[in-house]
Amino acid sequence: MTTVLKTEDLRKQFGELTAVDDVSIEIDDSEITSIIGPNGAGKTTFYNLLTGVLRPTSGSIWLRDDGEGGLADITDAEPHEVAQAGLSRSYQITNIFEGLTVRENVRVARISHEGTRLDFRSRAAGDEALEVDIEELLELTGLTDIADTPCDTLSHGEKRTVEIALALAIEPDVFLMDEPTAGMNPTEVTEIVSLIRELDADLDATFVVTEHNMDVVTDISDRIVVLAEGAILADGTPEDVLTDDRVTEAYLGSDSV
Numbered sequence: 001m002t003t004v005l006k007t008e009d010l011r012k013q014f015g016e017l018t019a020v021d022d023v024s025i026e027i028d029d030s031e032i033t034s035i036i037g038p039n040g041a042g043k044t045t046f047y048n049l050l051t052g053v054l055r056p057t058s059g060s061i062w063l064r065d066d067g068e069g070g071l072a073d074i075t076d077a078e079p080h081e082v083a084q085a086g087l088s089r090s091y092q093i094t095n096i097f098e099g100l101t102v103r104e105n106v107r108v109a110r111i112s113h114e115g116t117r118l119d120f121r122s123r124a125a126g127d128e129a130l131e132v133d134i135e136e137l138l139e140l141t142g143l144t145d146i147a148d149t150p151c152d153t154l155s156h157g158e159k160r161t162v163e164i165a166l167a168l169a170i171e172p173d174v175f176l177m178d179e180p181t182a183g184m185n186p187t188e189v190t191e192i193v194s195l196i197r198e199l200d201a202d203l204d205a206t207f208v209v210t211e212h213n214m215d216v217v218t219d220i221s222d223r224i225v226v227l228a229e230g231a232i233l234a235d236g237t238p239e240d241v242l243t244d245d246r247v248t249e250a251y252l253g254s255d256s257v
Ligand SMILES: Nc1ncnc2c1ncn2[C@@H]1O[C@H](COP(=O)(O)OP(=O)(O)OP(=O)(O)O)[C@@H](O)[C@H]1O
Pocket: 014, 017, 018, 019, 037, 038, 039, 040, 041, 042, 043, 044, 045, 046
């Protein structure tokens, strides 16, 4: 068990409103952790803090540092620096190039990741390896059969899977999945859940999921963290958390799950 991501007293104020209220959490690499909570609980703000999209009012964020074997402080990192440090997030289709095929999208994501690491000459030498990486990624995410399909003709579920492939193209240590089943039909939900399981088994990446579909949360999580009014209300196994009266109350007190 190794901590891959940690926050210490992480806080975000919007004026008088405390959206994230001194959250301290350690994410372990051996577990799929779901972060759930009623509407307005602070999940999106928490993700935005982790990925450098928002600056915290106070507190700190730490990510596993491969070079040092410890944790690196990424509190002040910009989004691209956070991604480069190994924290990837699925962006709900918004970063797919609709006019390109699935393979071309994966290639662009992969090259832009490589491009931040390698100079031009070593990148050219690595072209063959790049193509192998792309095919592996397509295979891993079950996209090989539709690799040559333009993305603007894909179903919603297929686009969400492409988005997962793009997030994985940066070889993350930690993968934040933002409502992976949102907008999906029941068949697509079943498929994406088994894909998440397979990826978790096949990859070194640690999965952290926010999700409104409670069946999915129960199904894939080893650990559930419940946020309510910006603070951690409950933290434990699905059995413990989903039978916790305080969690039921928090959800009943909101207009929706
Ligand atoms: N940019 C902002 N300026 C002011 N208030 C904000 C801003 N972003 C979020 N909030 C407020 O912070 C609180 C937490 O919002 P957030 O979107 O993080 O919750 P959430 O758990 O992701 O909700 P949902 O499940 O509905 O997406 C809410 O009260 C929201 O209105």
